[in-house]
Amino acid sequence: MTTYKEIKGQLIRSVSSDPANPQIGQIWYNNTTGVLKGYVTVASTFSSGGNRNDGQNSGGSAGTLTAGLAFGGNRNPGLPNTGGLALQTQSEEYNGSSWTEGGAMSQGRGTFGGGGTQTAALAFGGRTTNNPFTYTNLTEEYNGSSWTSGGNLGSTAYYMNRSGCGTQTAGLCVGGINNIPGTADQRRTEEYDGSSWTTVNDMVADSLQQIFLGSQTSGILLGGSQPGAKTAIYNYDGTNWTTNPASSINGLVERSGIGTASAALLAGGSPYAPSAFNSELWNGTAFANDATIATQRGSAQSSSASTSPVAGYITSGSNPTTPASALTSTEVYTETFNAARTLTTS
Numbered sequence: 001m002t003t004y005k006e007i008k009g010q011l012i013r014s015v016s017s018d019p020a021n022p023q024i025g026q027i028w029y030n031n032t033t034g035v036l037k038g039y040v041t042v043a044s045t046f047s048s049g050g051n052r053n054d055g056q057n058s059g060g061s062a063g064t065l066t067a068g069l070a071f072g073g074n075r076n077p078g079l080p081n082t083g084g085l086a087l088q089t090q091s092e093e094y095n096g097s098s099w100t101e102g103g104a105m106s107q108g109r110g111t112f113g114g115g116g117t118q119t120a121a122l123a124f125g126g127r128t129t130n131n132p133f134t135y136t137n138l139t140e141e142y143n144g145s146s147w148t149s150g151g152n153l154g155s156t157a158y159y160m161n162r163s164g165c166g167t168q169t170a171g172l173c174v175g176g177i178n179n180i181p182g183t184a185d186q187r188r189t190e191e192y193d194g195s196s197w198t199t200v201n202d203m204v205a206d207s208l209q210q211i212f213l214g215s216q217t218s219g220i221l222l223g224g225s226q227p228g229a230k231t232a233i234y235n236y237d238g239t240n241w242t243t244n245p246a247s248s249i250n251g252l253v254e255r256s257g258i259g260t261a262s263a264a265l266l267a268g269g270s271p272y273a274p275s276a277f278n279s280e281l282w283n284g285t286a287f288a289n290d291a292t293i294a295t296q297r298g299s300a301q302s303s304s305a306s307t308s309p310v311a312g313y314i315t316s317g318s319n320p321t322t323p324a325s326a327l328t329s330t331e332v333y334t335e336t337f338n339a340a341r342t343l344t345t346s
Contacts (some may be wrong), residue, residue, distance in 0.1 A: 011238030030203035060114025061301035068094035074110035078324035115165035119144035151196035164304035169194035175207025215259035253300035270298035309335035
């Protein structure tokens with residue numbers, strides 16, 4: 001009979017505690033717990049998270065996998081789509097497994113910018129009613145329980161970067177459509193210092209509905225709906241914008257993003273083709289297709305902050321099977337990692 005050592009070139013050792021620095025493929029028997037274990041690579045995956053109380057699409061989001069925040073969004077259901085009806089004000093907080101209601105915004109809004117953390121979030125600009133449409137330059141700040149007014153944007157704008165715009169005291173608003181005639185309105189950039197917005201250098205290309213990942217001084221912008229921008233990537237260093245030579249893969253719009261300028265994930269998006277199931281993992285240099293989501297969704301919300309390995313959630317968003325409605329499900333992402341696992345026979 002062939003032994004494990006003859007196959008793998010190593011023995012299965014009996015030890016009283018798990019090794020401190022095991023190698024991939026190493027197997028051992030823990031004689032204290034009576035368990036056979038191995039050190040293996042666990043593939044990246046999406047799994048089911050907690051369901052939302054309120055379905056939202058084109059809303060704002062902030063925070064992390066275990067301390068997340070989702071707020072605002074278009075009406076759900078979206079019909080009737082006339083009458084100048086107000087958009088959503090609700091906020092929900094996520095603890096990694098379930099959603100609970102948070103404080104309501106003073107101003108309902110959709111297609112707006114958001115970012116920050118669960119206890120220090122930022123919402124700015126956006127559309128405030130359905131047809132006839134009205135828009136706002138108002139900013140609101142969240143402290144973990146209630147929203148209060150912040151400094152106004154320099155222009156009334158919507159369809160700017162939807163998520164991941166830095167922090168409550170160092171925020172960023174990029175592009176969108178604004179009300180200043182004769183300006184490069186879809187390239188306009190404003191920085192927030194916790195009390196007021198300041199116009200800084202324009203983005204180098206038109207920007208609509210893009211994702212910003214990172215901080216006010218080090219971030220990437222990507223995934224926009226402008227022609228030529230669907231796969232383009234742009235870097236911001238706190239002063240200047242530059243075009244990144246890399247590009248994303250699937251060419252979708254209305255995507256959601258998790259992470260930073262050096263380690264991030266894109267998920268969701270439209271049109272609802274097979275590629276809309278694909279997520280894309282960014283390592284700071286290039287994108288690669290990664291785990292697939294179970295449910296296609298566009299204009300969804302997501303945790304914004306993460307470290308490497310990337311971990312976060314994507315939630316709610318437009319429902320591809322029921323037009324003019326929003327999903328209430330959440331999917332949780334974990335990047336590929338190495339770990340000790342109990343080995344069983346099957």
